[in-house]
Amino acid sequence: MYPAGQILLRGRPESRARRGFTLIELLVVIALIAALAALLLPTLNRARARAQGFQSVNNTRQLLLAWILYSDDHNGRLVYNLGGPAGGKDPARKTDRNWVNNNLTWELDSDNTNTATLTEAGLGSYASKVTSIYRCPADRILSQEQRKAGWTARVRSYSMNAMIGDAGELSSEGYNENNPKYVQFFRLTDIPQPSEIFVFVEEHPDSINDGYFLNKFYANHWIDLPSSDHDGAAPFAFVDGHAQLRRWLDASTKQPQLPDAVEFPVAVTTGEVTDWNWVMQHTSIKPINSNVPK
Numbered sequence: 001m002y003p004a005g006q007i008l009l010r011g012r013p014e015s016r017a018r019r020g021f022t023l024i025e026l027l028v029v030i031a032l033i034a035a036l037a038a039l040l041l042p043t044l045n046r047a048r049a050r051a052q053g054f055q056s057v058n059n060t061r062q063l064l065l066a067w068i069l070y071s072d073d074h075n076g077r078l079v080y081n082l083g084g085p086a087g088g089k090d091p092a093r094k095t096d097r098n099w100v101n102n103n104l105t106w107e108l109d110s111d112n113t114n115t116a117t118l119t120e121a122g123l124g125s126y127a128s129k130v131t132s133i134y135r136c137p138a139d140r141i142l143s144q145e146q147r148k149a150g151w152t153a154r155v156r157s158y159s160m161n162a163m164i165g166d167a168g169e170l171s172s173e174g175y176n177e178n179n180p181k182y183v184q185f186f187r188l189t190d191i192p193q194p195s196e197i198f199v200f201v202e203e204h205p206d207s208i209n210d211g212y213f214l215n216k217f218y219a220n221h222w223i224d225l226p227s228s229d230h231d232g233a234a235p236f237a238f239v240d241g242h243a244q245l246r247r248w249l250d251a252s253t254k255q256p257q258l259p260d261a262v263e264f265p266v267a268v269t270t271g272e273v274t275d276w277n278w279v280m281q282h283t284s285i286k287p288i289n290s291n292v293p294k
Helices: 023-073 144-148 274-281
Strands: 158-161 198-202 233-238 243-247
Touching (some): 023 158
Antiparallel strands (some): 233 243
């Protein structure tokens, strides 16, 4: 007879039935956890990319608010958006009159980290000199040289539509020399379809240099490429105040997000024109005044 209340397991007292996991059982559990992690990790990565994408969308919306405030303060005139010489990839000349005053590179140039190139430039005071809204939280892409120098990120991820704002010498005749058959918007009231024309875009880290996001109508290649860092999508902010993630459909648009990983210009092949057409359709419109060559 066993003492009252003692429970029998397989004919043995409870005290003798208790034991730990065997090595095989532990290995099975570890293998199951590893398998579950392998299944869940891509989903978690995509969820994180989407969350950072929405943060980036909010950044472009904040920049857009600063852009509108600048226009209100300058009788509807839009902030300078300077580019380099027509037809080339040379960056814009340096001036604080521009909406940003830096040219990003993969070298140890101070423009990559100097926040004064943002705060003292055209939109700086209208953005309350908050520098975090100029960079996507996911954008920590650096060259090996920059990482060795202890850098954690460059200061800017966004560029402005080249057909928005005064482009300096490129638009001195009332149209943009890069896209002479399309309208350059100098004033907020010049834009007849504000929900269709984008102002800010997160640019691919390998094409971003100045703040001037340029592609040419009829060229069929990317000079400046949008980012695809957010699960194959990029943030855009539009004149009317709304911002959104645009998910890319063509493989050629989703280039590796690495230094010197892309050879520009990127050709737009016949079978992959959906993304290109969407961006160009939201860049400008056909001429509506005599200042634009017909």
